[in-house]
Amino acid sequence: MTTPAWLEPLLNNTRVNDRAAFTGLETPQEGRPAGVLVLFGEDPKTGPDMLVLQRSATMRTHAGQVAFPGGAAEPDDADISATALREAQEEVGLDPQSVTVLASLPQLWIPVSDFLVTPVLAWWHSPHPVVATAPAEVAHVARLPIQDLADPDNRLRVRHPSGFTGPAFQVHGMLVWGFTAGVISALLELGGWAKPWDTSRVEMLPSSQFQTPSVG
Template identity: 45%
Template sequence: MSDGRFGELAHRLADPALADALSDERRPVGAAQAAVLILLSDSDEPDLVFTERANDLRKHAGQISFPGGGLEKGDAGASAAALREAHEEIGLDPAAVSVLGELPATRLPVSRFDVAPVVATWNGDAPIRVASAREVAAIHRWTIRDLASPEFRLMSRHPRGQIGPAWQFGDLFLWGFTAYLTDELLRLGGWEQPWDHTRVVDVPARFLVDRGHPIA
């Protein structure tokens, strides 16, 4: 890990005041039941690894997400669970990863899960692939430069009226919980740039699929 590149981020992740800043709807009600891996490449042009969920999953089908899933009995905490899930989903060797820290466990209102976001780094060159086609349709890597760029940033509007941060890269739409975590990471890493919060776009139907049917 490069202390010069991510040292400040690691310091901020260790701040206990982060949990106090959670909104009431995001505040966990118990121990985390799931974990996701927010994976930064330790390179001159850092990027983040995202997965595109398989289209026939019962929950969040087709959506852009971070690797992750539920904690299992043998997991020694959230970091172990996130690394195990990343290995199962994208073939990432846990030995190639250095954990920086965790964002506060956060309530995912839709599933009522408390999720621990684990922030980690890797060299960006270790092989990854779609290791579980049952769960993952594709892997996407977007640079911090592009994620911070106002060109790709907008606000998403759900059919039920909820509005939140989002990104659009061609026909791919990043929104919801993963976008919330990405937005928080950019802020903590000092990478955030001013962008137009009045640019509001309806979430495309392709990214609203649940149980095989669009959410109305």
């Protein structure tokens, strides 16, 4: 399946970039393997985009957080791409046949949960409606245009009470932060889509977000 030309710079750069493009943390040899699906699509009106979901506000952990579809690997998964696709099907009803897996990024460690997460890049060659198929876990599904994520007005940094400070996005009524925002920020740079933005804009993370960052 042919991928669009606008994805080529990203794919070329992810092939030559190592873990340092995404994190400064050393990745341990042991941890809980997980996969998330970084799904790129293209809307006729708003252009290239990424699929994300927002966790249900009633969850014990990750409540209200924006994430990529994904989760922990299971023994029956053929590989980490299969993990990411299975989770996306379970969470938002994504048809795996509508997706072309393009590449896997370096495995990234989330210390607070001890997940070893592999982001799986994919092209949505046959997009279709997706919804929260697991309402107890997922409240909302959205396609975030890359042009909106790259808009300097939508970018900021957030500070967690623990002292963690990292990139964030305020877009389409959602606050994207933590692991998900870090991956998106790196992909904007690698894809050549990033624009200069005010990194001195730092806000405290809302108390509703004070939970373990989601792997998705």
